[in-house]
Amino acid sequence: MQFLVETVLNSAMASASTALVVVGLALIFGVMRIENFAHGELYMVGAYATWLFGTSFGAGYWVGFAAAILVTAVLGAAIEILLLRRLRNNPMGALIVTIGVLLILQTGAAWFFGINSNLLVDAPVSGVLSLGGFNMPWHRIVVIAAAVLILTALTVILRTTKFGWALRAVAQDKDAANLQGISIGRISMSAMALSAALAGAAGSLMAPIVRISPFMGQPVIITAFIVIILGGIGSMEGAIVAAVIYSTFFTFVSVYFDTTIANVAGLCLMLAVLIVKPSGLMGKAQKV
Amino acid sequence: MIELRNLSVHYGRAIAVNDVSLSFPSGTVNCIIGSNGAGKSTILRTISGLVRPSSGQIVFEGEPIQNLTPKQIVERGIAHVPEGRHVFPELTVEENLKIGAYLRADAAAVKRDFDAICGAFPRLAERRKQFANTLSGGEQQMLAIGRAIMAAPRLVLMDEPSMGLSPVMVATMGDIIRSINAEGRSVLLVEQNANVALSLSEDAAVLEQGRISLAGKAALMKDDEHVRVAYIGV
Numbered sequence: 001m002q003f004l005v006e007t008v009l010n011s012a013m014a015s016a017s018t019a020l021v022v023v024g025l026a027l028i029f030g031v032m033r034i035e036n037f038a039h040g041e042l043y044m045v046g047a048y049a050t051w052l053f054g055t056s057f058g059a060g061y062w063v064g065f066a067a068a069i070l071v072t073a074v075l076g077a078a079i080e081i082l083l084l085r086r087l088r089n090n091p092m093g094a095l096i097v098t099i100g101v102l103l104i105l106q107t108g109a110a111w112f113f114g115i116n117s118n119l120l121v122d123a124p125v126s127g128v129l130s131l132g133g134f135n136m137p138w139h140r141i142v143v144i145a146a147a148v149l150i151l152t153a154l155t156v157i158l159r160t161t162k163f164g165w166a167l168r169a170v171a172q173d174k175d176a177a178n179l180q181g182i183s184i185g186r187i188s189m190s191a192m193a194l195s196a197a198l199a200g201a202a203g204s205l206m207a208p209i210v211r212i213s214p215f216m217g218q219p220v221i222i223t224a225f226i227v228i229i230l231g232g233i234g235s236m237e238g239a240i241v242a243a244v245i246y247s248t249f250f251t252f253v254s255v256y257f258d259t260t261i262a263n264v265a266g267l268c269l270m271l272a273v274l275i276v277k278p279s280g281l282m283g284k285a286q287k288v
Numbered sequence: 289m290i291e292l293r294n295l296s297v298h299y300g301r302a303i304a305v306n307d308v309s310l311s312f313p314s315g316t317v318n319c320i321i322g323s324n325g326a327g328k329s330t331i332l333r334t335i336s337g338l339v340r341p342s343s344g345q346i347v348f349e350g351e352p353i354q355n356l357t358p359k360q361i362v363e364r365g366i367a368h369v370p371e372g373r374h375v376f377p378e379l380t381v382e383e384n385l386k387i388g389a390y391l392r393a394d395a396a397a398v399k400r401d402f403d404a405i406c407g408a409f410p411r412l413a414e415r416r417k418q419f420a421n422t423l424s425g426g427e428q429q430m431l432a433i434g435r436a437i438m439a440a441p442r443l444v445l446m447d448e449p450s451m452g453l454s455p456v457m458v459a460t461m462g463d464i465i466r467s468i469n470a471e472g473r474s475v476l477l478v479e480q481n482a483n484v485a486l487s488l489s490e491d492a493a494v495l496e497q498g499r500i501s502l503a504g505k506a507a508l509m510k511d512d513e514h515v516r517v518a519y520i521g522v
Contacts, residue, residue: 173376173377178358179370238460
């Protein structure tokens with residue numbers, strides 16, 4: 001029973017961090033129709049920035065967390081302005097450019113911090129919550145709470161602010177958004193910054209739990225794409241629902257069997273959903 | 289006053305608008321009629337800045353605007369109701385209207401215009417919390433027009449507002465266009481439905497394969513033999 005409760009809580013934490021990553025990916029696909037392959041590396045940059053500012057400079061975890069968000073947001077905006085803006089009518093070119101960014105960030109991290117880094121980030125709330133024999137490190141609960149807070153704030157921004165309406169308008173109909181005087185360039189830049197910051201926040205939250213390495217973004221982006229397809233491409237609600245379903249499924253299979261089987265089973269889950277519902281759980285049939 | 293001077297527009301190597309010169313006065317409803325593919329929508333899209341002309345000028349209130357961005361053109365006071373409505377499907381009716389005022393900073397005036405539009409279109413007011421994709425075609429057309437009015441334009445471009453609507457709704461649309469004009473806004477209408485467009489308009493032009501074949505008073509054009517045979521069908 002305790003084991004079951006712990007696994008449920010671990011699933012919740014995996015869901016929370018995955019949801020942060022995939023919502024950013026879905027957001028940028030919605031606004032710019034680009035699959036950002038460098039999204040996992042923004043997660044990695046978030047973890048490194050947390051270590052650099054929080055641990056190395058000794059400013060503490062939350063300063064590192066803020067720095068991670070800031071650094072990744074600036075990086076995202078720069079990627080849009082310097083690269084993707086020029087390729088707005090060339091989706092294949094944009095996709096290849098994001099792979100280039102992935103390689104640059106990975107190599108850059110390996111260059112600055114080494115390939116086999118043993119960097120450790122201390123959790124902001126240390127210790128373990130023990131309740132009647134069930135044990136849960138406090139930081140896992142922090143991750144869940146932070147993700148819920150961030151996703152709630154994002155929803156409020158998208159639903160109630162002028163910026164949020166403009167962002168959704170651009171995602172739904174670019175020409176019509178242009179006719180309202182919305183600057184597509186400015187919204188694309190902001191969306192890219194927001195999306196990158198979500199990945200950076202996830203990387204920062206996971207930094208005390210996972211091993212920090214230049215390649216830590218790889219499994220994350222693969223999971224993210226499986227989840228995006230599962231949820232329905234372009235649907236942010238679908239992305240969150242699928243993140244919870246997939247991460248829970250994955251956690252349970254890896255706990256009761258092992259992670260290799262969990263990877264295979266996860267892909268089978270995605271295929272099964274696609275057979276029953278080819279557009280994903282909450283996706284719409286795509287207009288061509 | 290909106291004036292097109294020797295305007296040409298190309299899509300790749302294909303010419304869509306060929307050396308068009310036209311001028312419409314302020315404060316009236318005017319129209320460009322023509323069949324499908326004649327280049328009417330392209331003219332409106334070029335005025336709005338969505339498409340760049342290959343040569344020629346567009347002059348609005350005495351100033352050339354052909355090199356401005358869509359945003360700057362909205363700021364100059366031109367709003368565009370696009371063909372096929374293009375309301376934002378997963379924004380609510382209220383959000384669709386308010387985004388029409390995206391560039392306006394005067395919150396009090398925006399609120400006033402929003403209330404005025406809700407008053408003029410009670411069917412939109414009833415559905416203000418619904419997504420736009422749940423509306424009927426006529427309601428979506430009203431929403432697209434309301435969204436354009438929210439920008440407080442002096443010139444409203446309308447691309448085929450009668451398209452796909454029932455005869456009753458087409459008549460309603462005519463009343464709406466008259467009332468927009470009565471508020472002091474100029475309207476430039478583009479229509480295949482020549483009968484409706486000519487009866488609403490002061491001046492009119494006929495566009496055929498990207499060229500102006502006829503221009504003059506709408507009332508006279510209704511009696512023109514060629515226009516009657518080609519566009520009214522009687």
